[in-house]
Amino acid sequence: MSPSLSRRAWLRQAALYTASPMALNLLAMQQAAAASTSGYKALVCVFLFGGNDACNTVLPLDAASWAAYEAARGGGGDPVALAAPGTPARPGASSVNARLGGVLPLEPLSALPGGRQMALHPVLGTVRDLFAARRLAVVANVGALSQPLTKADWAAGRGSRPGRLFSHNDQQAYWQSFGNEGSTQGWGGAFAARAGASNAHPGLAAMGVNGSTVWTSAAGLPGGQISGTGPVRLGGAGETLLGSAVTRQALLAAASRQRGTGVLEGDLAALTQRSMNTESLLSAALPALAAGPWSSAGAKSQATDPLLQCPDPLGGAAAFNPLAGQLQAVARVIAARSALGMGRQVFFVSLSGWDTHDNQPSRHALLLAQLSHGLGYFDRTLQQMGVDQSVTTFTASDFGRSFVSNGDGTDHGWGGHHLVMGGAVRGGELYGSLPVYGAALGNGEFDSPDQIQRGALLPSTGLASYAATLGRWFGLSDSELLALLPALGNWPSSSRRLGFLG
Numbered sequence: 423m424s425p426s427l428s429r430r431a432w433l434r435q436a437a438l439y440t441a442s443p444m445a446l447n448l449l450a451m452q453q454a455a456a457a458s459t460s461g462y463k464a465l466v467c468v469f470l471f472g473g474n475d476a477c478n479t480v481l482p483l484d485a486a487s488w489a490a491y492e493a494a495r496g497g498g499g500d501p502v503a504l505a506a507p508g509t510p511a512r513p514g515a516s517s518v519n520a521r522l523g524g525v526l527p528l529e530p531l532s533a534l535p536g537g538r539q540m541a542l543h544p545v546l547g548t549v550r551d552l553f554a555a556r557r558l559a560v561v562a563n564v565g566a567l568s569q570p571l572t573k574a575d576w577a578a579g580r581g582s583r584p585g586r587l588f589s590h591n592d593q594q595a596y597w598q599s600f601g602n603e604g605s606t607q608g609w610g611g612a613f614a615a616r617a618g619a620s621n622a623h624p625g626l627a628a629m630g631v632n633g634s635t636v637w638t639s640a641a642g643l644p645g646g647q648i649s650g651t652g653p654v655r656l657g658g659a660g661e662t663l664l665g666s667a668v669t670r671q672a673l674l675a676a677a678s679r680q681r682g683t684g685v686l687e688g689d690l691a692a693l694t695q696r697s698m699n700t701e702s703l704l705s706a707a708l709p710a711l712a713a714g715p716w717s718s719a720g721a722k723s724q725a726t727d728p729l730l731q732c733p734d735p736l737g738g739a740a741a742f743n744p745l746a747g748q749l750q751a752v753a754r755v756i757a758a759r760s761a762l763g764m765g766r767q768v769f770f771v772s773l774s775g776w777d778t779h780d781n782q783p784s785r786h787a788l789l790l791a792q793l794s795h796g797l798g799y800f801d802r803t804l805q806q807m808g809v810d811q812s813v814t815t816f817t818a819s820d821f822g823r824s825f826v827s828n829g830d831g832t833d834h835g836w837g838g839h840h841l842v843m844g845g846a847v848r849g850g851e852l853y854g855s856l857p858v859y860g861a862a863l864g865n866g867e868f869d870s871p872d873q874i875q876r877g878a879l880l881p882s883t884g885l886a887s888y889a890a891t892l893g894r895w896f897g898l899s900d901s902e903l904l905a906l907l908p909a910l911g912n913w914p915s916s917s918r919r920l921g922f923l924g
Contacts, residue, residue: 462759462812463617463896464767466752466800467610467637468745470793470819471594472776475786476838476879477825478504479546480560481525482856483539490859490868494877495827502782502827507541513737518783519544521736526550528560531850540856545735545791548798549841553850557801557810558843559922562854563872564888565821565837565881566596569912573871573880582912588834590777593820597885598637600909609889610768611640612906617897622763625700629755630770631748638770646700648755650724650747651711653704707758715806716753724750732795735787745773745796753803756813766897776819780831793817797843810845814895814923816888817841825859825868825877837879840888842922846895853920855882886910887918895923 481491481504488506495503500517504525511523525541528550534540540560542550552558566584575581584602586592591603599605614627621627628638629646638645647654712721721727724747732743748771759767773792778785797815804810822838837857843849857879860870868877886909893903900918904911910918 462765462809464752464756464769464813465610465613465892465896466749466769466771466813466815468793468796468815468817469594469597469635469637469770469772470776470789470817471772471774472778473590473593473820473823473834474776474789474817474838475778475782475832476563476822476835477832478502478782478786479543479790480562480839480856481541481543482859483507483525483527483541484536484858487857487859490861490870491825494825494859494862497827498829500783500830502830502832504543511544518736518787522787528553528852530852531556532852534852534856538856540852543787543790545787546794548794552797552801552843556849557845557847558797558841558849559847560852561840561842561883561888561920561922562852562856563837563879563882564840564854564885565879565883566593567881567884568600568886568909569884570914570917571880573874576874576880587836588821590820590834595636597818597820598635600885600907605636606639607641608635608637608639609893609907610637610770611643611645613893613896613898614638614766614768615640615643616902616906618764618766620765621767623700623703626703626755626762626764627766628768628770629752631751632772635770638768644700648704648751650744650751652708652751652754653701655701703762704755704758707761708754709757711754714754714757716750716757716803729799732792735791736784743792743795743799745771745792746799748772749796749800750803753800753807756804756809757807778823778831779828779833782831797841801843805845812846814842814844814846814892816843816892822879825873825879826862833876835876835878836874837881842892846923848922848924851922853922857882883917883920884909884913887913887920890918891920891923894919 492503495501501519504519505523507524507527509524512520515521522544525544526546527539527541549558568582571581571583584593584596595601595603595605598608600609611628618624618627625644625646628643629648630638631648632650634645634647711717718727718729724730725742730743730746730750731740733740752769752771773789775785775789800815801810804813817840819838822835823832824835857872858870860868860873863869866875872880874880886907890903890907890910
């Protein structure tokens with residue numbers, strides 16, 4: 423049975439349609455000439471809540487960077503530093519990372535500057551295989567940065583930087599909306615509203631799995647929700663939001679009647695009507711859980727479906743992967759695209775727990791294993807559905823983490839590395855600039871132009887360029903992207919196309 427939408431989440435959606443600069447730009451854009459939006463396309467944002475440790479996800483292997491990495495992270499009884507390439511796994515070792523073995527070298531199609539090399543965390547074997555198959559690309563050192571900023575600028579206090587830089591709430595808000603905490607309009611929703619002129623049901627153009635999100639919200643675009651197992655029900659047998667099927671029918675009838683003059687009354691009635699309409703549409707069109715390649719034959723539930731079980735990288739029993747479960751729901755909605763009359767859609771899925779201040783070696787290994795398994799599952803499913811060329815999946819996160827270890831974890835940072843996957847992706851390549859790690863200077867600083875306090879990465883690529891590259895593939899023109907992503911205009915034109923999509 424589908425989980426109920428909470429009262430708080432249900433009421434909060436009424437606040438997602440207030441005016442903002444992005445909203446005003448979007449309304450203006452909707453009057454302009456449309457970009458090419460032929461055929462179906464979808465963007466899937468995989469948000470890693472808490473701040474992924476990029477320094478243990480994608481690693482430079484040049485001698486200087488590796489020496490600095492081991493010096494900064496190699497201390498303690500269970501060090502955060504990973505083992506060098508080729509190091510055999512030692513299953514009985516007391517150190518988690520010793521049990522995992524060495525990092526996994528990547529071989530990009532194009533040589534890195536200076537002959538540098540890079541590697542992945544040992545549990546990212548599926549990501550490595552996707553990279554080798556040219557179905558996945560790595561985008562280096564992306565961050566919440568509205569204009570280019572050098573280390574000298576940072577030290578002198580020059581240039582623009584995000585407010586409350588190391589705050590979870592504010593950096594999550596920036597990544598979803600380019601604003602601070604409290605922002606209500608997201609760039610995913612704006613893309614869907616602008617490019618989705620061919621959509622028969624706008625309420626299905628931007629959908630969050632297991633909750634509403636800022637990223638899927640835009641002015642005039644009623645964001646939708648689904649649970650991991652299907653449509654979110656507003657009441658009915660066994661449901662708790664509206665209490666019962668009788669209450670549901672009463673609210674449906676009330677929402678259909680002439681509304682009063684109160685603004686809040688009208689907004690809530692409209693929201694109720696939209697939510698019920700969305701539920702009805704999805705319930706009628708969504709294929710059954712076990713009706714396609716997203717599920718094992720005869721599967722009765724997500725929890726017992728072998729396709730959704732992620733192996734434990736430390737040798738424990740395989741367990742249900744919540745990220746794979748969310749991606750299964752996205753695949754089922756995509757399968758219903760023709761029945762629903764959808765030409766453009768964006769989806770938001772997430773995985774929590776990335777705030778690894780302590781016990782990072784085991785926690786991070788499990789999270790990365792779930793990410794790798796989920797991406798591999800989704801790519802295989804989309805290929806079997808014949809839509810892999812039409813769906814691009816990408817990661818996002820609050821921020822990276824500190825280069826230095828606090829013992830058995832890491833603290834909040836800034837820049838981070840991200841993954842982009844899909845049949846249309848120019849995979850097997852690194853995009854952006856892989857940072858060089860420097861030696862510690864003894865005052866919390868590092869001898870590298872790419873690192874600031876505690877070794878956190880100073881982003882070399884702004885989020886606006888990352889988003890614009892996705893948006894251009896989705897069907898938006900350069901002028902539309904400049905209007906929807908104001909920070910994009912602060913970057914040189916040569917930096918606005920990262921190249922991982924055509």
